[in-house]
Amino acid sequence: MMRRALMTMRRAILIAILTLMPAAAARSAPYSDFFSEANPQHFSLTMFASTFAGQYKYVASHEGFELEQTLTPYIGLVGRVSGYQIYEGDGWDTPLRGESRPRNFGVLLAGLDFQPIQGTSLKVLSGGDVGDSDRARIEGDFSSWLWLHSRHPFNFAFTGDHFYNNDLSGGTVDVRTILTSSRDATWLIGGGGQLWDGGNTPHLMKEFGPDLGIVLRRLKTNLDVQAGYGNQGVYGTVAISHHFGWDEE
Amino acid sequence: MIAIILASRLSAAQDIVGEIGKLSGSAKLTRGTSDLEVAVAMPVAVGDKIRTEASGQVWITFHDGSKAELGESSSMTIDNYALSGSTRKSALLKLWGGHLHTIVAIVSTPPVFEVHTPNATAAARGTEFDTAFVEGHPCPEDHSCMRYTTVGVSKGIVEVSNPLNTAAPSVQVGEGYETTIPCESPATSPAPLGMEDLGAPGYH
Numbered sequence: 349m350m351r352r353a354l355m356t357m358r359r360a361i362l363i364a365i366l367t368l369m370p371a372a373a374a375r376s377a378p379y380s381d382f383f384s385e386a387n388p389q390h391f392s393l394t395m396f397a398s399t400f401a402g403q404y405k406y407v408a409s410h411e412g413f414e415l416e417q418t419l420t421p422y423i424g425l426v427g428r429v430s431g432y433q434i435y436e437g438d439g440w441d442t443p444l445r446g447e448s449r450p451r452n453f454g455v456l457l458a459g460l461d462f463q464p465i466q467g468t469s470l471k472v473l474s475g476g477d478v479g480d481s482d483r484a485r486i487e488g489d490f491s492s493w494l495w496l497h498s499r500h501p502f503n504f505a506f507t508g509d510h511f512y513n514n515d516l517s518g519g520t521v522d523v524r525t526i527l528t529s530s531r532d533a534t535w536l537i538g539g540g541g542q543l544w545d546g547g548n549t550p551h552l553m554k555e556f557g558p559d560l561g562i563v564l565r566r567l568k569t570n571l572d573v574q575a576g577y578g579n580q581g582v583y584g585t586v587a588i589s590h591h592f593g594w595d596e597e
Numbered sequence: 598m599i600a601i602i603l604a605s606r607l608s609a610a611q612d613i614v615g616e617i618g619k620l621s622g623s624a625k626l627t628r629g630t631s632d633l634e635v636a637v638a639m640p641v642a643v644g645d646k647i648r649t650e651a652s653g654q655v656w657i658t659f660h661d662g663s664k665a666e667l668g669e670s671s672s673m674t675i676d677n678y679a680l681s682g683s684t685r686k687s688a689l690l691k692l693w694g695g696h697l698h699t700i701v702a703i704v705s706t707p708p709v710f711e712v713h714t715p716n717a718t719a720a721a722r723g724t725e726f727d728t729a730f731v732e733g734h735p736c737p738e739d740h741s742c743m744r745y746t747t748v749g750v751s752k753g754i755v756e757v758s759n760p761l762n763t764a765a766p767s768v769q770v771g772e773g774y775e776t777t778i779p780c781e782s783p784a785t786s787p788a789p790l791g792m793e794d795l796g797a798p799g800y801h
Contacts, residue, residue: 381740388734421740466737467792493795497786503795529773529789531727531751565791591794595734 379422379464386418389596396430396589402555403581406439408432416461424461426471430454432481439580440518440544440553443481443511453479457487467493467501483513500525503538516547524561536561541576553579568592613640614678615659622653624667641675648672649695661685662702663710668729671695676713685709696729701753716761717746717778724753726770737793742779749775749790757784 397411412430419425434442434451444451459473471489476482491505508519524538541556557576564571568591575584617639624635627646633639635647641657647667649655655667660683667673672693679686685702688710701710703723712719714730727749736745748757750770757776758767765783770776774787 386735421735467795493792496792497788499789501789501792526789526792526795529791531749531790534789534791534795563791563794565794568794 381420382422383420386421390418390593391596392416392591392593394589394591396587398585398587400439400441400583400585402439402583405436406442406580406583407435408439408442410441412455419460422463424463426457426459426461426473428455428457428473428475430457438548440520440542440555441509443477443483443485443513443516445514445548451480453477453481455485457485459487467496477511477513481511481513483511485509485511485513500527503536505540511547514547516544516549518542518544522559524559532565534563534565536563536572539576540574541578555579555583557583612643612678612680613660614643614675614680615657616640617655618658618664619656620654622650622669624649624653624655643675643678646672646674659685659688659702661688661704663688664700665690666698668696668698671697673697687711689713692728692730694730694732696727698725698727700725712748713760714746714778716744716759716780717748717757717784718760719748719755719757721753721755724755725751726753726755727751727775736777736779738777738785739779739782742782744780746778747775747793748778748784751790759783 392415394414396413399409401407410430410432412428414426414428416424416426431452431454434444455475455477457473457475459471462470469491473487474484476484487507487509489507491503494502494504503524506519506521508517510517520540520542522538522540524536527535527537529535537560539556539558541554543552543554545552555576555578557574559572559574561570561572570589572587573585575582617635617637620635620637625648626633626635626639626641628642628644635655647655649667649669649671651670654669657665657667659665659678660680662683663685672695674691674693676691677687677689679688685704686709690697690699691713697712699710699712701721701724710721712728714728719726719728729747732744734743736742738745748755748770750772752772755770756767757770757778759765759778759781761781762783768776768784768787770787773790775790776784776787778784
């Protein structure tokens with residue numbers, strides 16, 4: 349049902365793009381197919397879960413799934429459904445004011461994923477919260493792999509969010525490289541952290557630390573851990589995701 | 598059992614170079630004008646064409662100790678497999694489509710084991726590597742190219758070139774790396790195994 353709705357939405361957006369951008373569609377290489385329908389189309393599902401614990405005042409868990417349907421070779425339609433459980437307040441990704449009782453809310457986001465070059469993706473999403481938070485939010489996710497054909501390709505990624513419930517803006521930044529890779533697993537090492545400001549925060553807050561990741565290639569599963577230090581003391585985070593993909597011949 | 602007996606008779610006059618070691622799902626073997634259902638322990642000979650169904654996988658064990666694992670929806674032929682007793686003199690497998698994982702037994706003289714696709718030649722000795730030939734899907738390196746080969750190396754070194762572009766130099770791919778050969782283009786510089794997965798939507 350959801351897939352059919354996504355297909356309908358995909359076609360509607362594709363028609364809108366083709367109608368509004370006829371001149372661009374006629375442009376020659378290298379992006380002459382920028383507004384052409386992707387062939388074959390690809391549909392993917394990513395399930396994810398993560399937990400975050402800070403030394404002071406913040407513990408959270410986050411889980412859900414993301415669907416992506418290609419529109420053109422460079423643009424995909426994205427929908428994400430997730431749930432948050434926050435046990436304390438004032439962290440980097442909470443639209444809630446600090447309170448001691450556990451708070452639960454769901455997040456519904458949708459938008460577009462632009463992939464202008466190989467290994468680079470920019471997602472622009474907007475949507476809203478339901479539950480203990482119930483206002484709108486916007487999000488941008490950028491990831492780019494540099495020096496793909498080198499011994500240690502380098503990834504730069506950041507996300508940015510704004511929560512209208514408490515006027516808080518937050519973001520993550522991450523730089524990583526491939527340590528080693530085999531038929532079974534790819535190991536990544538790097539560093540990253542979180543920044544947030546607005547809402548109740550007195551000033552720009554930040555925390556950073558090293559991180560380690562493994563991609564279990566046959567299982568299509570990623571596991572990432574990060575630990576570090578910042579304005580709210582020591583923190584640690586663990587994230588796991590599992591990816592499925594289907595070509596639509 | 599009937600397939601094994603029939604295959605043995607058919608191959609009596611041919612060069613038997615190995616046998617089916619393991620089978621998952623279903624697969625067909627074409628020998629001359631005969632189409633046979635693949636079965637475990639069935640002998641394989643030079644000239645045989647093996648095709649797997651959508652959920653089929655075939656493991657072939659050659660008499661020199663080398664192994665080839667043909668993935669789902671794939672097809673290959675044993676173009677050449679020269680043995681002297683159990684010592685390999687030369688070997689050439691042709692991958693027409695899909696995925697082939699090869700574990701090449703070590704011999705003393707290089708290079709005596711090759712996998713060809715319509716646009717790539719991978720030559721190795723004493724190594725383990727994966728070859729995939731994809732048609733009808735845009736190449737990650739060049740969206741305008743709809744037929745490409747990838748060669749990923751798990752052990753040893755494999756030399757890869759594009760026979761459709763003889764002017765282009767070959768590329769040596771080491772352990773933990775892979776190369777892509779889009780259409781008539783040269784093989785790319787090696788990238789770590791799995792970069793395609795990491796660059797795919799949904800990774801972050």
